[in-house]
Amino acid sequence: xxxxxxxxxxxxKIARKAGQWQTAYSAMLQAQQSKTHFAFIESAKLVKxxxxxxxxxxxxxxSLKLAGLSEASNFLDLTVEDEDxxxxxxxxxxxx
Numbered sequence: 302x303x304x305x306x307x308x309x310x311x312x313x314k315i316a317r318k319a320g321q322w323q324t325a326y327s328a329m330l331q332a333q334q335s336k337t338h339f340a341f342i343e344s345a346k347l348v349k350x351x352x353x354x355x356x357x358x359x360x361x362x363x364s365l366k367l368a369g370l371s372e373a374s375n376f377l378d379l380t381v382e383d384e385d386x387x388x389x390x391x392x393x394x395x396x397x
Contacts, residue, residue: 303335303336303337305335306332306335306336306337306338306340307337309328309329309331309332309335309337310328310329310332310337310340310343312324312328313325313326313328313329313332313343313347314343314346316328317343317346317347317350322347322350322351325347325350326347329343329344329347341360341361341364341368342361344360344364345357345358345360345361345364348360
């Protein structure tokens with residue numbers, strides 16, 4: 302993941318937590334445009350924060366399918382020091 306993408310995601314998270322929805326949305330779009338891995342998680346959190354949890358879950362499910370992270374692989378080795386594995390675990394946790 303590029304540093305620029307990580308910075309955009311961090312900005313989106315900070316803006317979301319501050320209730321600055323438009324700023325958070327813009328930063329999240331920049332992160333997606335930078336092809337930042339798992340930017341869809343921040344997108345789902347933003348949708349949920351704007352009081353639409355069902356749409357957030359639907360978007361999360363759709364993003365997982367597009368990324369090839371659907372229910373097919375139910376096993377995650379969390380002992381491996383890999384950022385992708387940790388992010389997949391976070392996604393599965395958010396879905397539950």
